[in-house]
């Protein structure tokens with residue numbers, strides 16, 4: 157059988173690991189561009205409301221499910237509900253994490269590829285937007301570039317996971333996350349001291365409510381789920397490595413605040429840079445890959461700045477990727493009693509195989525369409541728009557109805573007594589977990605599909 161199940165060595169270790177999972181491409185790449193496309197401050201307000209009413213309660217639910225049962229989602233869901241079918245629901249969330257890790261590593265590979273470009277001084281040469289754009293498209297159209305960068309990124313993530321929960325995940329995050337924060341602050345400081353930078357901040361502070369369409373609402377909710385790594389077994393698994401008496405509310409709050417702060421800092425830095433160069437803030441997904449490189453050439457020490465920037469995004473992506481793979485690894489260990497190394501190897505190989513079509517989606521497989529989407533977009537759509545909301549829904553339904561809110565609150569209180577004594581937390585969690593979260597997830601889910 158298995159050796160004793162792993163746990164975090166300390167509260168700080170857990171906080172860095174969970175924050176490492178949460179802070180990723182969704183914060184540094186996606187958040188700034190969706191904010192730019194959906195009305196700046198107006199979108200931010202809706203996003204923060206989503207976080208407060210849904211993201212945070214679901215986040216706490218998943219961690220609590222993990223901490224209470226000390227096992228992977230399938231067994232955890234079964235144990236708390238007392239019903240066998242719930243095991244499949246739990247295992248479904250592990251599958252979601254697995255699919256996320258496949259397309260996520262393909263996209264993160266582009267970041268790694270761009271880090272190499274930055275080192276070679278290739279990101280400071282662009283004179284016009286079209287040049288930066290065509291540089292990006294040329295790289296994407298090269299199957300070797302896509303495949304190799306994907307494989308190297310996956311290899312780096314696997315290496316961290318090989319060393320296990322304490323020596324790999326926790327130690328890796330304890331080094332990478334502080335590094336990430338330092339780099340982010342440096343970049344922010346540089347960005348804010350550029351001429352005209354503050355127009356970027358003003359843009360973020362001036363709400364354009366007309367941009368708040370139902371689609372924007374849906375995107376805000378989806379973003380809060382994806383950025384907190386919800387609905388895909390990650391937080392249940394990370395929660396299962398927690399000691400029983402940790403103050404979950406406090407740790408969870410710290411992680412969500414860190415995640416939100418990184419999103420905000422990234423957005424401010426990106427918009428300061430964009431406005432400095434007189435570019436448009438609503439250029440969408442290309443913001444990171446062709447809008448920013450257009451600016452690097454205009455900055456003193458542009459090459460160093462570009463390296464630092466893509467290294468930051470690389471760290472963020474790496475610490476997220478390992479957390480998307482961990483539930484599947486933990487499952488193989490818990491279910492079959494496999495050793496860590498064997499489980500890690502098998503999951504990495506599977507992610508590699510499933511990720512290949514994603515890594516080739518912009519080159520050789522660009523005409524292979526599934527429901528009108530290339531494999532990368534298809535997997536990202538299925539996981540983010542369908543599987544993740546479904547997984548989040550399972551978690552709140554389990555806590556709110558099958559396990560029972562009162563039992564859950566009693567568990568949550570362990571270690572967090574002082575918080576419950578001051579704040580009306582029990583009421584807040586009850587309303588959000590039993591009513592608001594399931595209701596809004598269904599609404600958003602339906603509006604996405606219809």
Ligand code: PHE
Nearest residue numbers: 178180181182383385476480
């Ligand atoms: N939260 C990560 C991000 O913001 C993505 C992620 C998804 C991580 C799923 C783990 C699991 O980029």
